[in-house]
Amino acid sequence: MKDYANNQITLLQYIFIITGLQVNVSIVSLPRNLAETAGTDGWMSIIIGWVISAAASIAIIRVMKNHPEGTLLDLLTRFMGMWAGKVISLLLSLYYFYILYDGLTRTILITKAWLLPTIPNFILMILLLIPTYAIAQHGPSVLGRYAELIAYMSLWIPFVYILTLKNAHWLHLLPMFKDGWQPILSAVKETIYPSLGMAATFILYPFLKHKEKAATGILISTSLSMVVYLFFTVICFLYYSPDDISNYNDVVISVLKSIEFKFVERIEVIFIAYHLFLYSLVWIPTMYLTTYCTSWLFRQSDHRGHMTWLCVLLAIGTIIYSPTFNQSDRLENLLTWIGFGTEYVFPVCLAVYLWIRKSSKRRPAHEGKA
Amino acid sequence: MVDQHNDVHNEEIPTELVKMITQLECVFSDTPDLIMRKLRIKQTGEQAVLTYLDGLTDKISINQDVLRPLLFEAGSGEAGGELMMTVGHIEPQLNWSQIKLSILQGSSVLFVDGRSEAYSLDTKGWPQRAIEDPQLEASLKGAHQGFVETGEQNIALIRRYIPNRELKLKRLTVGQRGQTTVSVLYLEDVVNPNLLKRLIERIQQIDVDVIINTGELTEFIEDSPFSIFPQLISTERPDAAASQILQGRCVIVVDRSPSVLVTPVSFMSFFQNVDDYSTRWPISTFLRLLRLFAFFTAAFLPGIYIAVISYHFEIIPLKLLLTLGESRGQVPFPPFVEAIFMEITLEMLREAGIRLPAPVGQTVGIVGGIVIGQAVVQAGLISNIMVIIVSFTAISSFILPNFDMVAAARLIRFMLMVLATLFGFVGLIIGLMIMIGHLIALKSLGVPYGSPFAPVRFTDWKDTLVRVPLWLMNKRPLSTTPIQIKRQGKSRVGEESE
Structure with a gap:
């Protein structure tokens, strides 16, 4: 149905797409969320969360290996019938749309809070949708190039954050295991939302140039995300005292206030504006993924028609309703559980199902041969 | 664009000279600059007429190389015998459309009484600018020859840099009225055949009156006509064009235009300059x-x-x-x-x-x-x-x-x-x-226009943001998808292999 060969993505592009989907708006509040549950031990939850998401990502690849020439939707149609494919394509498109909407509204909230308090939400939404449409309409290969380019362009960001270390208090991290394992384990749930995005593999897998390396790729990208999260969380923990950190909403941004240059005052304004590039890594791919699923559902070969409608819908929808910070937080909480279902539980179950199906089919075949 | 004399053109040439002159006058009515010189060929004793457009032809060449031998030199004396002229390129023409075209393009045509073929003689010579320093792309260390308005000369200028038999040339004609010659130059063993095919298809597709300039051609063959970014480089420097050909690109020479087009190019190509390779x-x-x-x-x-x-x-x-x-x-x-x-x-x-x-x-x-x-x-x-x-x-x-x-x-x-x-x-x-x-x-x-940054191709970075020493650039840029990647071998004594 779709032209996979002309829209290939390399392994590196795949890694950056997945990492981009994971590391975006979610990073802004992660340190605070972790600190609220686990205090400054929260960084250990990231590592535990990484182990779990790595396992889930392997399950996703296991599933996709069953039908390498197609997306998850083609796979389900093949193994479970047309209706299973249709239902899942609808659910998956809703799920991607949820991530898309969450990303866009979060970006708007952050932009409004830090840079443009007076601009109406829907105008910002339209502003964000223009580049989104311009990039997402071209499909995976352009998405891959975009993610790759932005990743390289953003390499300077960690160095800026290292500058904040001159105000670091390493004592904040000590003692470890202040309250034992329990808070650390319960903070693992906070790391689920930031690691959502692996589900893009469901659609992107057939576009991948070297499918045999997909497992390595997804492991690298989850590890890369883990390193990024760990880096920013530790930076924030070092800068803010354990009690103070929960007073700030967007800790990762607030921490930049401590940076001063002789020639530019309030340099963080530029950085926050630049962060839009990072946030764009979530809405642009999900825009494509959502419309891919819907156009698959309606058997249309071109996703651009749906994309135009989706953009119009989002723009008009924002005039009618746009979430506040608290509502957005609630949306994120809900997304955590929906995402846990979609990206962790569902692929594992599916992998087990396909494995059982395969082995039960193979056994009679073997017996028949014998 | 429909030619009203179509029926006349495809007809064969009448063998009688009088008829021929009538037809010629009919085809080129209201063309006072068409010269018809009647003469008697001494070599064969036949009557003939020499036709050419005044101004598009080289008068000295006509006088010395055509008229003088025909009028004064003795030959076999038999009608239908070979005609001796000291012109480089003599082509027998059989139908009117070709004759019309060669007259309009500056050749002179000789009709001989009793013969069913006419001869088009290469006596082209039109007002022409001398080769000068390129005006828009001045260079400190590069050559000081720029392209001129004659396609053949421009091709020759490029050939001087690449005297290689793999340098091939595809000649196409564009424009119903203008009949502009468009030549595509490329290295056959380097350029990707798919690219070449795509380019030639696009040029052949053009159906217009005339292409005046390379800029007009660009509009018809570029990929995204609505983009504000240029997608072909136009250059007036032969050395730049030659170096682009060596990198696996195609160069389009449009006759009558003092610049040539280079394709495919990437965003970074617009930041490169010939002088880059001659400075440290x-x-x-x-x-x-x-x-x-x-x-x-x-x-x-x-x-x-x-x-x-x-x-x-x-x-x-x-x-x-x-x-x-x-x-x-x-x-x-x-x-x-x-x-x-x-x-x-x-x-x-x-x-x-x-x-x-x-x-x-x-x-x-x-x-x-x-x-x-x-x-x-x-x-x-x-x-x-x-x-x-x-x-x-x-x-x-x-x-x-x-x-x-x-x-x-x-x-x-x-x-x-x-x-x-x-x-x-x-x-x-x-x-x-x-x-x-x-x-x-x-x-x-x-x-991809964004190459080597999107998609990232690290091997091409050698000639983009940085320009590494020439003896390290052993490969042609991948962005042009050449079929022969290796450009050069070890060129420095004691150089480590790449």
Whole structure:
């Protein structure tokens, strides 16, 4: 149905797409969320969360290996019938749309809070949708190039954050295991939302140039995300005292206030504006993924028609309703559980199902041969 | 475009001279510059007529190489025998359409009584410019020969650089009326055959009256006609064209046009210059980076100024803010109006400078200098800082080697100014995002325009931001998808292999 060969993505592009989907708006509040549950031990939850998401990502690849020439939707149609494919394509498109909407509204909230308090939400939404449409309409290969380019362009960001270390208090991290394992384990749930995005593999897998390396790729990208999260969380923990950190909403941004240059005052304004590039890594791919699923559902070969409608819908929808910070937080909480279902539980179950199906089919075949 | 004499043209040539002259007069009615010289050929004793267009032919050649041997030299004396002329290229023509074309293109045609074929003689010679220094692309160390308006000469100029039998040439004719010769030059063992096929298909597809210039051809063959970025490079330097061919690209020579087109190209090609390869590599690397910086300055600086002044003045250091406030305090306009006024003045001055004849052009410079430099500030219309910003932008846009890319930067600048007025830095970042998105999706002859940055091809980086020493560039750029990647072997004594 779709032209996979002309829209290939390399392994590196795949890694950056997945990492981009994971590391975006979610990073802004992660340190605070972790600190609220686990205090400054929260960084250990990231590592535990990484182990779990790595396992889930392997399950996703296991599933996709069953039908390498197609997306998850083609796979389900093949193994479970047309209706299973249709239902899942609808659910998956809703799920991607949820991530898309969450990303866009979060970006708007952050932009409004830090840079443009007076601009109406829907105008910002339209502003964000223009580049989104311009990039997402071209499909995976352009998405891959975009993610790759932005990743390289953003390499300077960690160095800026290292500058904040001159105000670091390493004592904040000590003692470890202040309250034992329990808070650390319960903070693992906070790391689920930031690691959502692996589900893009469901659609992107057939576009991948070297499918045999997909497992390595997804492991690298989850590890890369883990390193990024760990880096920013530790930076924030070092800068803010354990009690103070929960007073700030967007800790990762607030921490930049401590940076001063002789020639530019309030340099963080530029950085926050630049962060839009990072946030764009979530809405642009999900825009494509959502419309891919819907156009698959309606058997249309071109996703651009749906994309135009989706953009119009989002723009008009924002005039009618746009979430506040608290509502957005609630949306994120809900997304955590929906995402846990979609990206962790569902692929594992599916992998087990396909494995059982395969082995039960193979056994009679073997017996028949014998 | 329908030819009213179509029926006549495909007819065979009448053998009787009188009939032939009548037909010729019928086809070329109202053409006083068509010369018909009746003569008796001494060599064979036949009657003949020599026809050519005055002005398109070389008179000396006609007199000495055609008329003199025909009139005075004795030959076999038999009718139908071979005609002796000292012209290089003699072609027997059998039908009218070919005869008409060769007359119109400057050949002279000899009709002989009793023969069913006519002879077109290569006596072409039209008013022509001598080969001069390229005007738009001056070079410090490169050659000082530029292309001229004759396609054959331009091809010869390129051939001088690549005397290789693999340098092939596909000749096509474009335009119903103009019959412009368009030649595609390429290295057969290097260029990707798919690219070549695509290019030739696109040129063959063109169905127009005439192609006057390479710029017109570009519009018909580029990938995204709605993009503001140029997707083919036009150059007037033979050395630049030759080096592009060696990198696996195709060069399109359009007859009557003093520049040639290069395709496929990437965004970074517009920041390269022939001089880069003859200056020391650290210096040319520095110049590359400078040009890229200049491009972004030319596009972004006024936008950044507007964004900072209207939205984010908190990022300006305090001392500067005070000076700025003092200078801005007297200006009654918002920054956008101030900026757009100055930018438009600048664009007008630039445009005036190009079109005006040189003696008047000086006046423009003086007027512009006084208006921009002094009066506007003293009158309190524009702030000092704005004048500095505009001058800096102008200088930046002069640095770029390619005129088309500068034009793109100018257009982007105005869009970004609007975005910055409305949304400050957020607008600028969105503008940059749209630009990046456009650049990575753009294609030149089906090849990614953003290469080697999107898709990332590290091996090509050697000749983009940095220009590594030539003896390390052993491969042709991958962005042109050549079929022969190796460009050179070890060329330095003691050099380590790559």
